[in-house]
Amino acid sequence: MENYILLDKTVALQRIKPIPENTHKGTQGHVMIVGGSYGKIGSVCLSAKACLKAGAGLVTAYVPKCGYEIVQTVVPEVMVLTDDYTDHITSVNHKLTLNAIGIGMGMGQNADVQQAMFHFLKMNTVPMVIDADGLNILSENKEWLEMLPKQTVLTPHLKELERLIGAWNSHSEMLEKVQSFSVAFNVVVIAKGAPTFIVYKTSVFENTTGNQALATAGSGDVLTGIVTGLLAQQYNPLDAAVLGVYLHGMTADIAAPEIGYHAFIASDIINYLGKAFLTLE
Ligand SMILES: NC(=O)C1=CN([C@@H]2O[C@H](COP(=O)(O)OP(=O)(O)OC[C@H]3O[C@@H](n4cnc5c(N)ncnc54)[C@H](O)[C@@H]3O)[C@@H](O)[C@H]2O)[C@@H](O)CC1
Numbered sequence: 001m002e003n004y005i006l007l008d009k010t011v012a013l014q015r016i017k018p019i020p021e022n023t024h025k026g027t028q029g030h031v032m033i034v035g036g037s038y039g040k041i042g043s044v045c046l047s048a049k050a051c052l053k054a055g056a057g058l059v060t061a062y063v064p065k066c067g068y069e070i071v072q073t074v075v076p077e078v079m080v081l082t083d084d085y086t087d088h089i090t091s092v093n094h095k096l097t098l099n100a101i102g103i104g105m106g107m108g109q110n111a112d113v114q115q116a117m118f119h120f121l122k123m124n125t126v127p128m129v130i131d132a133d134g135l136n137i138l139s140e141n142k143e144w145l146e147m148l149p150k151q152t153v154l155t156p157h158l159k160e161l162e163r164l165i166g167a168w169n170s171h172s173e174m175l176e177k178v179q180s181f182s183v184a185f186n187v188v189v190i191a192k193g194a195p196t197f198i199v200y201k202t203s204v205f206e207n208t209t210g211n212q213a214l215a216t217a218g219s220g221d222v223l224t225g226i227v228t229g230l231l232a233q234q235y236n237p238l239d240a241a242v243l244g245v246y247l248h249g250m251t252a253d254i255a256a257p258e259i260g261y262h263a264f265i266a267s268d269i270i271n272y273l274g275k276a277f278l279t280l281e
């Protein structure tokens with residue numbers, strides 16, 4: 001296949017940038033992570049913390065009211081804005097100047113949430129990563145895909161991908177369908193699995209890091225936080241996706257000989273992220 005690239009250390013090294021010595025939190029990028037609903041605020045905590053650990057300067061979580069104390073307690077470094085409603089998001093109102101937005105994890109898909117997503121997409125021009133229920137809502141309303149800012153990053157696992165592009169009969173057909181989808185809507189697609197593929201138009205990157213330790217709740221939420229954090233630091237969307245996937249997988253590769261596959265949880269991806277970055281120093 002044309003433009004088929006194995007995403008290894010060499011490819012990652014070509015894309016990583018050093019953090020300037022004289023930078024400050026205001027220039028490291030401000031991210032808003034939008035998501036959560038009653039019982040699924042943890043997904044936002046994981047995403048927001050991962051985003052900070054990927055180097056973002058400021059992170060604000062936008063959650064329903066029930067998430068306020070949870071996020072403030074679990075991740076004190078993260079600022080919190082709340083929706084007017086208690087259990088789920090009904091609108092995305094903010095006056096922040098943002099560099100990137102990650103949206104969808106734990107958000108649910110009821111009618112209020114879908115309306116909030118529609119009005120948000122109609123006005124938003126900030127670079128975006130869309131995950132989980134954000135993707136499921138787009139699958140239910142495919143005409144909304146036209147509203148996405150160019151090179152929006154979508155992070156479906158294979159089930160979410162099927163909802164978005166329809167079923168496929170072979171691996172090569174899946175990649176062809178993702179490529180056509182990427183061209184049609186000018187989006188970067190992270191097709192998550194074992195392995196993960198990053199597709200932008202005709203380019204396909206096959207990731208070489210990661211292992212079965214990542215098969216654990218919240219590991220995708222963490223990936224969304226990492227990619228959004230990189231996007232806010234002025235990586236272009238494809239580079240943010242490529243580097244984010246590589247580093248996310250690397251955490252599990254570093255952890256495997258130390259703690260094995262069973263006990264590794266999504267918070268460990270966050271804990272090992274520093275060591276993963278160090279492999280690219
Ligand atoms: N602590 C939390 O608050 C958590 C919240 N989460 C949220 O829970 C909501 C539901 O997410 P789910 O992903 O479980 O729901 P989905 O219904 O989208 O996906 C799960 C289903 O897809 C199937 N599937 C097939 N191939 C798969 C693949 N390669 N990877 C994953 N699943 C595959 C699974 O077997 C399962 O039936 C999302 O909003 C998500 O963000 C989850 O991220 C888990 C942690």
Ligand SMILES: Nc1ncnc2c1ncn2[C@@H]1O[C@H](COP(=O)(O)OP(=O)(O)O)[C@@H](O)[C@H]1O
Binds near residue numbers: 196213
């Ligand atoms: N066996 C595996 N090998 C490598 N990576 C895996 C494996 N299982 C899961 N992953 C990775 O873990 C993440 C799971 O994402 P997702 O299904 O969205 O989780 P969640 O919604 O619970 O956060 C993806 O990045 C996926 O590539």
Ligand SMILES: [Mg+2]
Binds near residue numbers: 131220
């Ligand atoms: Mg997920």
